[in-house]
Amino acid sequence: MRILIRTSKWAIWARRLASFAIPLAVIPVILHRQQVIATEAFHAMELVAAVVAGMALVASLVALVRLWISGDRGWDRAFGGLVLSLICLAPLAYGVLEASRYPRVTDVSTDPELKLALAAGGQTPGETGGAIEAAFPNAKTRSYPLGAPQVYDLVAKLVSDWGWDVRLRQAPATVRSDGQIDAVVTTWLGWRDEVAIRVATANGGAKVDMRSASLTPSFSDLGANGQRIEEFLVALDNAVTGVLRDSVLGAPSEPAAPPPQETRNDTDTVVPAERPSDLRPPPPDPFDTEAPPPD
CATH class of the missing domain: 3.30.310.80 (Kinase associated domain 1, KA1)
Incomplete structure (x- = not known):
């Protein structure tokens, strides 16, 4: 007897809703940046995309629980719907976080x-x-x-x-x-x-x-x-x-001042330095018997 394993309908719908929420959230951003649609219409379309992404998130979570219990097929669809729905809801979560951090001013x-x-x-x-x-x-x-x-x-x-x-x-x-x-x-x-x-x-x-x-x-x-x-x-x-x-x-540096010159006093006497002694050896003594004989 052949056992038929069916695919979870929750997983199928989770993937479908998440795949629809992504372009529903991205296309209004492009149109709003190009000033094709007004800001009020942009807010309304993004709200619809957030609702669809929320439905996809709930469907994917229910699908994962049912798949764990029943053993049906559709894990890839359930995880795909979960990831896509989280990506679509991430800007909304970031906006709520920033709104709580800063005062309500424009x-x-x-x-x-x-x-x-x-x-x-x-x-x-x-x-x-x-x-x-x-x-x-x-x-x-x-x-x-x-x-x-x-x-x-x-x-x-x-x-x-x-x-x-x-x-x-x-x-x-x-x-x-x-x-x-x-x-x-x-x-x-x-x-x-x-x-x-x-x-x-x-x-x-x-x-x-x-x-x-x-x-x-x-x-x-x-x-x-x-x-x-x-x-x-x-x-x-x-x-x-x-x-x-x-x-x-870039400013030019000031030239250094010359060193002060010492004034000469006429009463001072200049004492010449002693001439250094001759460093050559003295000539040999002619009566020195140890001296070498002359050539």
Whole structure:
């Protein structure tokens, strides 16, 4: 009698749901980055993908338990559904973790008076300033012992190197005038944030303030704006330090002062040194009997 071993239906559905959840989560990211779909539609599609991935995760766990008990086939399908569902749910788990670590804000600034070119005044933060300062301690105003035009050039170079989309570029006309750069930053999920950087003259040097705000209303930016300000200002600190170091190393060194010459006193008498004695051996004594006879 032939025993028929069947394939678990739970394993089959786990693999099917997980295979459907992967493109359902990836395609909206591509469309959102290309600005084909709105952010609200992107959030809705990602929520559907998370639900489908959750169903695949549950189905795969049930399939693994039933396969262990019944001995049916489908281990590969069950494990495949488990792995694919976890990959699809990993960004969601990461977002929940980041949301718990950082305050619920979508607008972070070193100076609240710094205006944005695109956003209409920014958004009201959901936390107090103390919570924002505790979460991002390095997001503070910078002061440098360089002129405003020189610091502005360093800021513009960093913005260009980081690939931000510049929307406003206002260079300082003179040493005492201010400059500002506004740019749009697109995250890897397609969210768009606006960044404003102001370079002003202060105390014989330059002062830099920065603001980063989300263009799309949301409950939290997952710490993206505060982290962006901290990382950019740290990079600007390193760039200014390099300029100061190069200016110090490239400065011409002062010639060494000649050694002081001793003044001659006319009353001093110069005593000549004794002539060294002749080092040649003395001639032989003619009455020396031990001397060799002459040739």
